[in-house]
Amino acid sequence: MSVELVHGYAAKALGKACQPFSYKPPPLGQHDVRISVTHCGVCHTDIQAIQNYYGITNFPFVPGHEIVGTVSEAGAAVVGVGVGDRVGVGWQGRSCGKCVWCLRGQTQLCMEIEKTTVMEPYGGFASSVVADYSFVYPLPPTMPSPVGAVLMCAGVTVYSALRTHGAGPGVKAAILGVGGLGHLAIQFAHAFGCEVTAISSSPSKEGEALQFGADRFVDSHDKTGMRKLDYGHDLLICTANAGINWEALLMVLKKRGRLVLVGFPDVAFNSTDLVAHELSITGSLIGNPPMMRAMLSFAQQHNITPQVELMPMSQVNEAIQRVKENKARYRIVLVNDTDSTGG
Ligand SMILES: [Zn+2]
Ligand SMILES: [Zn+2]
Numbered sequence: 001m002s003v004e005l006v007h008g009y010a011a012k013a014l015g016k017a018c019q020p021f022s023y024k025p026p027p028l029g030q031h032d033v034r035i036s037v038t039h040c041g042v043c044h045t046d047i048q049a050i051q052n053y054y055g056i057t058n059f060p061f062v063p064g065h066e067i068v069g070t071v072s073e074a075g076a077a078v079v080g081v082g083v084g085d086r087v088g089v090g091w092q093g094r095s096c097g098k099c100v101w102c103l104r105g106q107t108q109l110c111m112e113i114e115k116t117t118v119m120e121p122y123g124g125f126a127s128s129v130v131a132d133y134s135f136v137y138p139l140p141p142t143m144p145s146p147v148g149a150v151l152m153c154a155g156v157t158v159y160s161a162l163r164t165h166g167a168g169p170g171v172k173a174a175i176l177g178v179g180g181l182g183h184l185a186i187q188f189a190h191a192f193g194c195e196v197t198a199i200s201s202s203p204s205k206e207g208e209a210l211q212f213g214a215d216r217f218v219d220s221h222d223k224t225g226m227r228k229l230d231y232g233h234d235l236l237i238c239t240a241n242a243g244i245n246w247e248a249l250l251m252v253l254k255k256r257g258r259l260v261l262v263g264f265p266d267v268a269f270n271s272t273d274l275v276a277h278e279l280s281i282t283g284s285l286i287g288n289p290p291m292m293r294a295m296l297s298f299a300q301q302h303n304i305t306p307q308v309e310l311m312p313m314s315q316v317n318e319a320i321q322r323v324k325e326n327k328a329r330y331r332i333v334l335v336n337d338t339d340s341t342g343g
Helices: 044-050 145-164 182-192 203-212 223-227 246-250 272-276 289-301 313-324
Strands: 006-011 018-023 032-041 067-074 086-089 128-132 172-176 195-200 216-219 233-238 253-261 280-283 308-312 331-335
Touching (some): 006 313, 018 313, 032 145, 044 313, 067 145, 086 145, 145 289, 145 308, 145 331, 182 203, 203 216, 246 253, 246 272, 308 313, 313 331
Parallel strands (some): 172 195, 195 216, 233 253, 308 331
Antiparallel strands (some): 032 067, 032 128, 032 331, 067 086
């Protein structure tokens, strides 16, 4: 199979639509596996990367980092996964293994972060990808592949943020944004035993937010409703990427409460409340391999179920447009319909 080309979809320049793009399969290192992609979720960060928002995108750029597929080839030093296994891989496909963060096991903070993404050289909107086996996760047999795909980035991102920042019984958690990440954050926070407030700028999402496990729903444009939340929450997970009224939002935290950003919104606010209420603001990035494995088993145990729209991979640009227009309910997963040369 090594002579067959990989068929993917690439943005060939800054901000451009994805186009069919064929390339030689990247070489397989000793610790690498090659995965024939069956499913790949569409994450907001794919769209930001096409815009080179993070300043590390190389074109042509094949997005896609919520990947599920079948192992088609394994390097000589690979253990624990083998050819034929159904696996998932998320944003991180490898790490340097040598820096202080890798040595501490916090591989998501690897100092060579721009080399760690599974989208380097090419991501999951393609017939196959290559990743280090340490970042490849066998899926529970009963977990549907689209569910596994969404858990690989959206799932671990919100699970890790909640777990790291103390989610549990007696904790009041607010989730800003009911989208790809937010609808999972509500489910995970509820499963952790938190009392959950969902805040969204889309009132039409109220019914589903309550079904996902929110105890209450507030429209972020409803000033009276928002003020009722003041000083009410220990933890605020921000999954939204734009249109955020930061000062009104920070008011929903108790004194010494914590805001955790899991997306990449632009942030600006007057610091008065931050200081006067001794608030903390932090970010949370994906999760390391132990966190990923714990998330998968927690999701299985608590029946965490992403709500997914399936679209053929050949409609990648339509899928991206739906995400941009906030129409996805709640995550789009692309089903590989390229000719099956990847494996
Ligand atoms: Zn993502
Ligand atoms: Zn490292």
